[in-house]
Amino acid sequence: MEAPCRPELVTNKKPFYLTVYGEAYLADSLEILKSIPSHSVNLVLTSPPYALHFQKEYGNATKEDYVDWILPFASEIYRVLTDDGSFVLNIAGSYNKGTPTRSIYHYKLMVELVETVHFYLAQECFWYNPAKMPMPAEWVTVRRIRIKDSVEYVWWFSKTPWPKANNMNVLRPYSKDMIRLNQRGVRATKRPSGHKINSSFDKVKAGGSIPPNVIDDGTPTDFLKFGNNSANDNYTKKCKEAGIKIHPARFPVALPEFFIKLLTDTNDIVLDPFAGSNTTGMVSEYLQRKWIAIEQVEEYLVSSQFRFDL
Template identity: 70%
Template sequence: MEGFNPFYETDFGRAYLADSLELLKAVPSDSVNLVVTSPPYALHFKKEYGNVTKQEYVQWFLVFAKEIKRILTDDGSFVLNIGGSFNKGEPTRSLYHYKLLIELVDTLGFNLAQELFWYNPAKMPVPAEWVTIRRIRVKDSVENVFWLSKTAWPKASNRRVLRPYGDDMLRLNKKGLSKTVRPSGHNINESFTSVDAGGSIPPNVIEEPLSEDVVVDGMLKFGNNSANDPYTKLCKENGLKIHPARFPAALPEFFIKLLTEEGDIVLDPFAGSNTTGAVAERLGRRWISSDNSEPYLEASKFRFAKV
């Protein structure tokens, strides 16, 4: 990247200690196949990794999004994970992330390819005032993931993210199904009995890992707070700060498989502990990551066997 020296690099990618906006401006136009990121959310209290208020958030992020649209290839995608929140002082929900989505589409010209949701059962029951003290609201367990694209026809194939068929489907395939019409009016054809497609089409709720790398001590890790993964263990052993808001590997993995092919370029401008870069590396995609925190980037080296 002209004007920037990598903080570290691997066979497939480079991580930069830099202001994300300045780095994005240095990326050539029409050169990145996928941007997948989770920027700091708009919260009532300041986090150590930096965040702006809901009143400022939309205009703050649109500056980054303009550059993201510029650097995407025509068939590229922009995947944005963003959490919702309650309004300050009352048990009602903020619309800031939906306002951002509308601006991304209406003002910047992105297309909304699909809305997806990250199911994270490890989320804390907050705000405590409404959820655990007054007991008038329930715990949040999902976060929005907006899949946006430069054109209406981004590169994508759900064949790359098929899930294993369930026991019911396998039994149905073996038994066979007669032609019928459901009460909803859908025609069920006899050809429905074939399972030759290689797996079932996943839903728009991301809730389970797609590889063994997200299995720790025989247990599936759906959230982002594992205390036993190699990154966390090595951070503790070396006295380095663990990033407090980490991507679960299953999230970037799903979209990297769905939206890119081997050799494509994946970029995360708010890399944090660089889960995106590590997943892209394992899947044979080239990657670019940036963050403005040296301690977090230093610790992110532990995600790679060789830096």
């Protein structure tokens, strides 16, 4: 086993488990966040319980209370981030109870994070999840008056207007059309939109195409498309073998991988305050980033150890 290379920022609580690069804590995340030194974390990447119109078994605040519930966490996240650090937040939309209309709770949260906590909105990204169920069934599959909701928001916030980021780390293979274009050469022209393209518009030197802000799994589409219903990965198989409940709202590996590559360097510190099955920690581990995971449901932390063969 390699020599440990951990964050060692939490001094008031013993870790639930350790790996070479990381530390997982069974605790209230607000308590742990308050103990972490200011300006010490490079990336906070998380997916808190959503404000859905029905109660989930892992707990979730109502839409009416959601903004007030999450702001104390956000304030601590702002404090612990380095000045060039980022906060990546995955959050889903929701319907208003009893009507086929959409809630705007997540937009209210975005505004509060910018205007009250003083984050900058670096970029809005979108995760297309083809595995999402057609819910609420009342409006989608019974009355057939709404279409399937398959997109979740992934908001990239920063502490200053200039967070550390490098899209060269997440380039994608060129499409066949782009390869043909590069072989033929780029001619100077002006598009109908008014954008000018000159002969120096040469993408071959970059080594790949710049990804869109709609996240997929790297297949030849322009979407950030990740299913989260894997039934045969190591984590899922070992949970079944051990008779342990599988976390019902897991990150697909490609989602944290994309942002960790984009926003951090080797040995930077990544924090997930709502770790669940700790996909963020696992991805950080194999990318050689130090990591801290916090989860208050012991069963989820126990099963998350399968991700590291502990």
